[in-house]
Amino acid sequence: MSSAHHIKYALLSVSDKRHIEGFAQQLIQQGFSLLSTGGTAALLRQANIEVRDVADYTGFPEMMDGRVKTLNPKIHGGILARRDNPQDLASMVEHGIERIDLVCVNLYPFREAVAQKDCSIADAIENIDIGGPCMVRASAKNHQFVSIVVDPNDYDMVIHALQNDTLDEHKRRGLAVKAFAHTAAYDGAIANHFSALNNDGSKRAFPDIFTRQFIKTADELRYGENPHQAGAFYADAEDPVVSLADCKVLQGKALSYNNIADADAAFACVRDFSDNAAVIVKHANPCGVAVSGTQAEVYERARAADSTSAFGGIAAFNQPLEAEAAKLIAQTFMEVIIAPGYSDDALTALSAKKNLRVLLAPSTAAVQGGLEFKRVSGGLLVQERDDHILTREMCKVVTKRQPSEEEWADMMFAWSVAKHVKSNAIVFAKGGVTLGVGAGQMNRINSTNIAVEHGGKAIQGSAVASDAFFPFRDGVDALAKAGATAVIQPGGSMRDEEVVAAADEHGLTMIYTGIRHFRH
Numbered sequence: 001m002s003s004a005h006h007i008k009y010a011l012l013s014v015s016d017k018r019h020i021e022g023f024a025q026q027l028i029q030q031g032f033s034l035l036s037t038g039g040t041a042a043l044l045r046q047a048n049i050e051v052r053d054v055a056d057y058t059g060f061p062e063m064m065d066g067r068v069k070t071l072n073p074k075i076h077g078g079i080l081a082r083r084d085n086p087q088d089l090a091s092m093v094e095h096g097i098e099r100i101d102l103v104c105v106n107l108y109p110f111r112e113a114v115a116q117k118d119c120s121i122a123d124a125i126e127n128i129d130i131g132g133p134c135m136v137r138a139s140a141k142n143h144q145f146v147s148i149v150v151d152p153n154d155y156d157m158v159i160h161a162l163q164n165d166t167l168d169e170h171k172r173r174g175l176a177v178k179a180f181a182h183t184a185a186y187d188g189a190i191a192n193h194f195s196a197l198n199n200d201g202s203k204r205a206f207p208d209i210f211t212r213q214f215i216k217t218a219d220e221l222r223y224g225e226n227p228h229q230a231g232a233f234y235a236d237a238e239d240p241v242v243s244l245a246d247c248k249v250l251q252g253k254a255l256s257y258n259n260i261a262d263a264d265a266a267f268a269c270v271r272d273f274s275d276n277a278a279v280i281v282k283h284a285n286p287c288g289v290a291v292s293g294t295q296a297e298v299y300e301r302a303r304a305a306d307s308t309s310a311f312g313g314i315a316a317f318n319q320p321l322e323a324e325a326a327k328l329i330a331q332t333f334m335e336v337i338i339a340p341g342y343s344d345d346a347l348t349a350l351s352a353k354k355n356l357r358v359l360l361a362p363s364t365a366a367v368q369g370g371l372e373f374k375r376v377s378g379g380l381l382v383q384e385r386d387d388h389i390l391t392r393e394m395c396k397v398v399t400k401r402q403p404s405e406e407e408w409a410d411m412m413f414a415w416s417v418a419k420h421v422k423s424n425a426i427v428f429a430k431g432g433v434t435l436g437v438g439a440g441q442m443n444r445i446n447s448t449n450i451a452v453e454h455g456g457k458a459i460q461g462s463a464v465a466s467d468a469f470f471p472f473r474d475g476v477d478a479l480a481k482a483g484a485t486a487v488i489q490p491g492g493s494m495r496d497e498e499v500v501a502a503a504d505e506h507g508l509t510m511i512y513t514g515i516r517h518f519r520h
Contacts, residue, residue, distance in 0.1 A: 014105060028049070059074075082144075181215075247360060252356045263316070268420060271366050279315070280305075280309075290305065400504050410462065415427075415465040430462040467517045490515055
């Protein structure tokens with residue numbers, strides 16, 4: 001006897017009606033009789049698909065504005081009955097309950113409803129599905145006998161399995177896991193929404209109860225940051241921003257924990273540039289960034305900015321990778337390449353490096369919105385993603401000397417890079433390329449000294465960005481001594497007048513942004 005079960009009734013009641021007509025037609029071809037409700041039943045009838053109303057089957061009409069439709073023993077008994085339990089089967093016969101062996105249900109669009117600015121508490125409440133989750137959970141609980149389908153993307157798999165008599169318990173368990181995740185995410189969204197409401201109905205930025213769903217996108221990694229630590233990669237199911245989790249691996253070894261962390265940093269940085277850009281990251285910090293020119297020129301300039309650190313780094317591009325740039329990459333040791341496309345010749349050139357991970361990004365559009373998380377002992381820090389993009393109109397020149405056009409361009413570029421450098425961040429740049437990057441030091445002077453050491457004589461005539469204000473004039477003195485001529489910083493120190501006076505003494509031009517970019 002086959003391990004697959006034999007379908008008698010299928011119940012279809014969906015909010016996401018994509019492809020439901022085709023799925024229903026194929027189910028009938030596989031011997032189903034269909035039960036349905038409300039809008040789903042009407043849609044199926046419009047497609048000339050034979051369907052029986054749940055109300056007709058149960059003998060109870062839909063009532064209370066549709067709040068009560070499927071909450072009935074003839075529905076849940078047909079789903080929950082254990083087909084190998086004589087008492088369950090006897091109860092079905094006694095009460096006229098038919099077997100419902102496949103349930104296709106997804107839930108009211110609660111997230112979409114509450115995302116509307118004019119959504120009231122009453123509107124939110126009406127978009128809380130009750131019968132749907134009950135059917136989904138009942139079906140998933142009884143997956144030994146019942147198939148639960150919550151995702152239109154699974155329709156083809158289910159039909160193929162039915163056609164080949166392979167819709168076995170293993171496949172049904174996989175569908176059940178997805179179903180439990182579906183209802184868990186739904187309940188989490190409801191809890192998040194209502195726990196963020198004030199008494200007057202206004203909404204706070206962060207709920208009192210925070211629930212988020214993450215989905216493992218790859219099996220356990222070889223290890224975590226170090227070989228003695230286990231690790232895995234999970235995608236944020238609710239993040240609206242295209243992320244590293246959406247990238248497709250075209251070539252190379254499996255990504256490691258550190259590869260993913262560094263690739264994420266490179267991907268985030270390169271997206272902030274509209275001109276042709278290349279970003280090379282090592283240990284989560286940009287070590288070389290360049291913009292403007294051919295892609296091969298941009299990559300070569302970014303790599304040469306700190307060739308020592310670039311060895312074994314992560315390179316990200318905001319334009320499809322061309323063959324000439326790919327040939328240069330193939331001449332050096334890189335761990336990961338990210339780009340929004342690859343020419344055939346570029347892929348051929350990269351294929352010479354068999355272990356090089358090549359990632360295809362679906363989009364390199366600048367990040368807008370979303371949340372960031374940081375795990376700390378006993379809790380979770382949550383903040384809005386830093387998606388601020390600076391424009392010249394937001395800046396204020398605070399020194400006697402005004403910036404030249406070249407200095408403006410260099411400062412804006414350096415500022416965009418500094419946003420992605422660990423604090424305390426100091427970035428020297430000139431002509432669309434970083435010259436020296438100081439990152440993650442306990443004081444700004446140490447970051448400056450590191451950046452100057454990297455940049456050497458090339459720093460002469462450069463611009464420098466500081467991710468936060470200078471608390472004392474000594475930072476400006478050090479920048480001037482190194483050869484910088486322009487400084488961009490947030491401002492806001494108690495000693496701003498002293499700092500600006502130091503800039504004037506050295507003949508520097510300085511602008512305030514009014515915003516900082518701490519990155520810990």
